Amino acid sequence: MHDVVIAGGGPVGLFLAGELALAGCSVLVLERDDEIGSPWKALPLGLRGLNAGSAETLHRRGLLEAVIGASRADATKVGAAPDAIEAPAPRDVSHFAGMGLDAADIDVSSLPFRLPGPAMEGFMTSLEALGTVLADHASCVGVEVVRGAAVTAVTRHDASVVVTAGGQEYAARWLVGCDGGRSTVRRLAGFDFVGTEPLFTGYVAQVDFADPDPSKLPFGFNPTANGMYLRTPFEGHLGLMDFDGGAFDRSQPPTREHLQEVLRRVTGADVTLNGVRRASSFTDRAMQVTTYRRGRVLLAGDAAHIHSPLGGQGLNLGIGDAVNLGWKLAATVRGTAPAGLLDTYTGERHPVGAAVLDWSRAQVATMQPGPNAPALRRLVHDLMSTPSGTTHVYRRTAGLFHRYDLGGEHPLIGCTAPDFRYEDGTTVGDVLRRGLGVVLDFGDGHALEPSARSWKDRIRYVSGPPRDALGLTALLIRPDGVVAWADEHAPDLVTFERAAARWFGGPEI
Structure with a gap:
């Protein structure tokens, strides 16, 4: 029996499989298609945009350079210049209903806690290039992939799930459906899928x-x-x-x-x-499941939410689901998860998905033909052309600025961590590659080290001042790169240990 079976071997399923295997889980991926590549996944039909948030996630697992390289190679195959996949900045960084943004109008001063790094902008890729890199990574960390295996049945038990695919039965402790907008797992497991019907x-x-x-x-x-x-x-x-x-x-x-x-x-x-x-x-049908988990069955990516591709948010939303779910499900499998950890997957990701669906609906409404449409588009264009408007749209589409409600007073808690860089060139992205939590102790006295060592198999301790600490003295970062605790004063051991126990379970004695 595997720890986790994932239905769907696209980018979301493969990334999630890599996260779970990195944490020591046995993972089986069941994929309907026989091959990774196809004309629908290669350029130009497989063209997709990765935003800065997805680029940052790939960077934090050591995959960004490989994906950029594969994307350039894919562009060369179809006779395009390799730089066809480069980030569109500085000319424009995103669009709303086809109306582009000028990066020069972004109010950088309103984007706190950002530091320069390898993943400052998004870029274009193809499903084939991204899928190939993620498949290679999954193989390297021990993921088993069975191709030509479409899921046809799901049987749930108290302590396991049995999946029928390609005429074979596969048992696992958990099943995750990453099988796309017409998800078989979603239907067989009885998830409610609600939303709005299409206009185009x-x-x-x-x-x-x-x-x-x-x-x-x-x-x-x-x-x-x-x-x-x-x-x-x-x-x-x-x-x-x-x-x-x-x-x-x-x-x-x-x-x-x-x-x-x-x-x-x-x-x-x-x-x-x-x-x-x-x-x-x-x-542009916009639908979302009411919960991302039913017992031992979970959903991620398009299986959990579908919407218009306007603005290129779908793939990025799915990668965000996978990096949020992976470490939580792995901790649950290992038995180290604190009570309720897996339920925070729906709690954190459902509002993000709902916001993207509304963003998609707003674009469709702005595009809808009619006698008043030109006036509405001019108004939206004028608002977007201001520094405040450009910055707002950039914040909504860059994938770097949403904040999970984790409690805590510091504004960085619940946000993605800045890419702090040390004098030897090491960055936060580098220290997150093992998929563990990270404590950054910027002081010289190693104040948090004895306590951090209590979670030695779940949290990595890093000490010493970075080049720019942004006024902070210490942080606790979850494996998905989200700040769970931050301090601007002498680190408080009590609040640190409380945050560590909340996200990583009880310490080893």
Whole structure:
């Protein structure tokens, strides 16, 4: 019997598997597809954006450089310049309903507790590049992956879960569904999935234009009176949003004739398609499970929440789920978790998911055609073009600035830790790579060391002053990089030990 079975071997499932295995759990991943790669996962159709928060998470597990390298190689394969995947800053750092932001308008002074580091900005990647790196990492830490194994049944017992996939049965103490927006695990385990119905059908396609002149269809996001289209520099890569109430989504294959009709209606241009290499559809349906856990079954990524891809938040939201869940489930498996630790997964991640769904709905409302739409878009654009507006949108999309409600008075508690750097070049990202908690003691007297050693198998102790302590004297950082405790004065052993016990269980005696 495995400790954990994960249904779904995409980036979220593979990242979660790596987190669990890093903590000593036996993990089995069941993946429906036979291979990691496919035209849908490679560029251009597999194009995805990783925000700064996801880049920081990869950095903290030593995976960032490998993902950037694989992303550049993937760009080269399709004839794009390797820098096609680089962060869009400083020109623009994000967008809202297709309206870009100028990084020069960000009020940096309103973003406290940030330090320069390798993961200051996001970048473009592909599902294939990211998945390949995460699969290699999972293999290195002992994860077993079975491909060609679609889940067909889930049987729950008091102390285990039995999963049927590919005609075989697999038993585990826990099951996590990372199997996408149409999650089989979600359905079989009886999760309630609630939200709002769609307003548009979207299309992503690789096509052959009769006239490839970009002057007819300019690159970038282009809102129109009937929807929006996106054209990227990748050959034939096209995105469309048609406000038809979501009527077409997967009801039939999107043929060349249908795509050409939608393209002409949305763009208002007389554009002819010679052919369609590949095409699929999606909607802005925004749904979320009411809880991320039912007994021994949990959900992460698109299995827990779906929404429009506007703003590229879906993959980033899923990676955030995985890094939050991994250490908590591992501690539960090992028997070191304090009471209620696993329940904080839903408590912390459900509000973040709900906020992303609302962000997606707001973008759709801003794009929706109608006689008042241009006035609304101008108003939103004007507000976004101010330093306050730009900074607000950046805070909402960068993945660095949400704060979990963990209690405590210091404003850094519940936030991602700054990437403190020491004189030898070591950073917080480096010391988090083992997936343990971290105590940073910035004083010279090793005041917290004796107490920290009580959690020696769960917390790593690091002493000495960094180059810039940001006015702090000590911090306790969870394995997901979130600050659990912080002090600006002489470290208080009582409050430190209380915080350590809350997140890491009782100390060893």
